[in-house]
Amino acid sequence: MTSLSVTKTSGGAAKLSERAVQALKGRVRGAVLTPGEDGYDTARSVWNAMIDRKPGVIVRCAGAADVRAAVDFAREAGVLLAVRGGGHNIAGSAVCDGGVMIDLTPMKSVRVDPHAKTARVEPGVTLGEFDRETQAFGLTTPTGINSTTGIAGLTLGGGFGWLSRKFGLTSDNLVSADVVTADGHLVRASHAENPDLFWAIRGGGGNFGIVTSFEFRLHPLGPEVMSGLIVYPLSQARDLIPRYRAIMAAAPDELTCWIVLRTAPPLPFLPKQVHGTGVMVLAACYAGLMKDAAAAMAPLRGMGKPIADVIGPQPFAGWQTVFDPLLAPGARNYWKSHSFAALDDGLIDVFCKYVSALPSPETEILLAQLGGAINRVAPEATAYPHRDAAFLVNLHARWRDRADEAKCIAWARTLFDACAPYATGGTYVNFIPEDDKTGVARAYLGNAQRLAAVKTKFDRENLFRVNQNIRPMR
Ligand SMILES: Cc1cc2nc3c(=O)[nH]c(=O)nc-3n(C[C@H](O)[C@H](O)[C@H](O)COP(=O)(O)OP(=O)(O)OC[C@H]3O[C@@H](n4cnc5c(N)ncnc54)[C@H](O)[C@@H]3O)c2cc1C
Numbered sequence: 001m002t003s004l005s006v007t008k009t010s011g012g013a014a015k016l017s018e019r020a021v022q023a024l025k026g027r028v029r030g031a032v033l034t035p036g037e038d039g040y041d042t043a044r045s046v047w048n049a050m051i052d053r054k055p056g057v058i059v060r061c062a063g064a065a066d067v068r069a070a071v072d073f074a075r076e077a078g079v080l081l082a083v084r085g086g087g088h089n090i091a092g093s094a095v096c097d098g099g100v101m102i103d104l105t106p107m108k109s110v111r112v113d114p115h116a117k118t119a120r121v122e123p124g125v126t127l128g129e130f131d132r133e134t135q136a137f138g139l140t141t142p143t144g145i146n147s148t149t150g151i152a153g154l155t156l157g158g159g160f161g162w163l164s165r166k167f168g169l170t171s172d173n174l175v176s177a178d179v180v181t182a183d184g185h186l187v188r189a190s191h192a193e194n195p196d197l198f199w200a201i202r203g204g205g206g207n208f209g210i211v212t213s214f215e216f217r218l219h220p221l222g223p224e225v226m227s228g229l230i231v232y233p234l235s236q237a238r239d240l241i242p243r244y245r246a247i248m249a250a251a252p253d254e255l256t257c258w259i260v261l262r263t264a265p266p267l268p269f270l271p272k273q274v275h276g277t278g279v280m281v282l283a284a285c286y287a288g289l290m291k292d293a294a295a296a297m298a299p300l301r302g303m304g305k306p307i308a309d310v311i312g313p314q315p316f317a318g319w320q321t322v323f324d325p326l327l328a329p330g331a332r333n334y335w336k337s338h339s340f341a342a343l344d345d346g347l348i349d350v351f352c353k354y355v356s357a358l359p360s361p362e363t364e365i366l367l368a369q370l371g372g373a374i375n376r377v378a379p380e381a382t383a384y385p386h387r388d389a390a391f392l393v394n395l396h397a398r399w400r401d402r403a404d405e406a407k408c409i410a411w412a413r414t415l416f417d418a419c420a421p422y423a424t425g426g427t428y429v430n431f432i433p434e435d436d437k438t439g440v441a442r443a444y445l446g447n448a449q450r451l452a453a454v455k456t457k458f459d460r461e462n463l464f465r466v467n468q469n470i471r472p473m474r
Pocket residue numbers: 047083084085086087088089090092093094095104123143144145146149150151152153154155156157158159160161205206207209210211212327430431466467468
């Protein structure tokens with residue numbers, strides 16, 4: 001290698017000398033990978049197979065000092081910079097073409113303090129790894145529903161899952177964070193230190209710096225929770241969703257139930273003749289005492305005559321992996337999402353109409369239930385403003401064959417438009433696809449101005465721009 005082609009922050013092309021790359025290698029503990037080197041292709045591949053970008057340099061950071069060195073390197077060379085946590089972002093913002101990719105995946109430490117009920121977590125940790133360490137002490141904090149998602153990107157955008165109605169968003173449980181800012185300094189963000197930065201990183205994404213350590217508040221839970229799936233024929237969805245709506249309106253915060261409308265995969269507990277037919281799946285979890293769980297679940301379980309009901313006690317960490325096989329990396333994916341304050345009858349009609357014409361076997365409508373503790377936080381208390389949303393839908397088109405691409409994307413877009421009259425107008429920043437130009441405004445609503453001010457203070461030159469970008473004020 002004599003020199004390396006890279007992308008400048010401005011978008012233009014430039015060359016990096018071999019000497020500059022060698023100097024970077026000398027400054028970091030972790031590996032520095034360039035195209036063609038062993039491990040380069042693995043490090044640049046992300047969850048969504050639609051994304052195939054080739055960074056000029058990948059810095060596999062071993063610690064905060066490596067992150068600082070890589071930030072200094074990119075800033076001084078004027079090279080585009082992307083930051084990778086778990087690599088799950090649908091827009092593929094973990095990776096950029098031609099720039100420096102700061103890969104945090106080697107940073108895997110989770111240190112639980114069972115007495116203080118806190119955990120110190122490095123940014124390469126996945127949700128499954130977090131569950132493994134915290135559940136060893138019968139503790140947890142709310143995260144997402146797929147164990148291979150990265151805790152870093154999830155937390156910085158908000159983060160919700162089975163426990164959020166009881167304990168709030170993942171970001172609501174952040175106590176402090178260590179952040180490498182655009183000038184290469186390491187600062188602490190908490191209520192007491194840099195409170196403006198702390199406010200912004202709880203929902204504002206990776207716009208303000210690179211988090212090298214998260215400190216979370218933990219809550220006792222499990223190790224077993226009552227949880228599982230109830231599967232109905234899709235033909236019953238129009239009758240059952242309004243009944244679900246009434247049951248969940250009266251449900252305690254401990255109970256969370258999401259709806260998945262899709263084609264039945266060949267799950268072992270489903271009769272063979274159901275495989276490949278339309279189903280409505282209720283996925284439910286009770287995050288409270290086991291002795292109260294059966295009574296709380298009873299209304300959901302008594303709604304009708306299901307094809308299968310596999311609700312029961314199981315380890316929480318195991319329940320967190322239940323959707324993993326359906327969400328494995330390798331497929332092409334396109335998402336659109338809406339938030340809803342309520343489930344209108346008209347919206348249920350829209351879901352039923354579009355799910356009867358799914359464009360591929362793996363495409364699904366996933367309706368997440370929010371509310372509870374999430375919505376008892378004021379919209380301006382953190383950067384995440386959607387404290388009025390009771391439900392969030394992810395219109396998840398998923399396919400393998402490129403020939404299906406156009407019809408899958410078109411299905412998600414037209415369904416998104418059809419749902420719009422019933423939606424709050426807000427959107428979850430972590431679900432915004434690459435082509436959505438209005439997503440950032442809908443993600444931040446009334447908090448947008450304040451976020452721009454914090455961005456200007458901590459990243460005036462917009463070094464951290466490969467993300468759902470909040471532009472600094474000029
Ligand atoms: C299968 C699947 C299931 C999901 N389920 C849920 C769910 O249940 N609940 C939920 O809330 N979300 C869920 N998500 C969305 C998830 O929150 C986002 O995809 C999130 O961006 C993932 O974070 P990551 O670290 O894996 O992603 P990455 O793609 O690595 O990172 C995303 C962005 O975050 C920023 N970033 C990452 N790490 C850092 C850091 N340490 N410091 C600063 N910036 C950083 C960067 O800007 C980066 O571009 C799911 C996603 C997938 C693919």
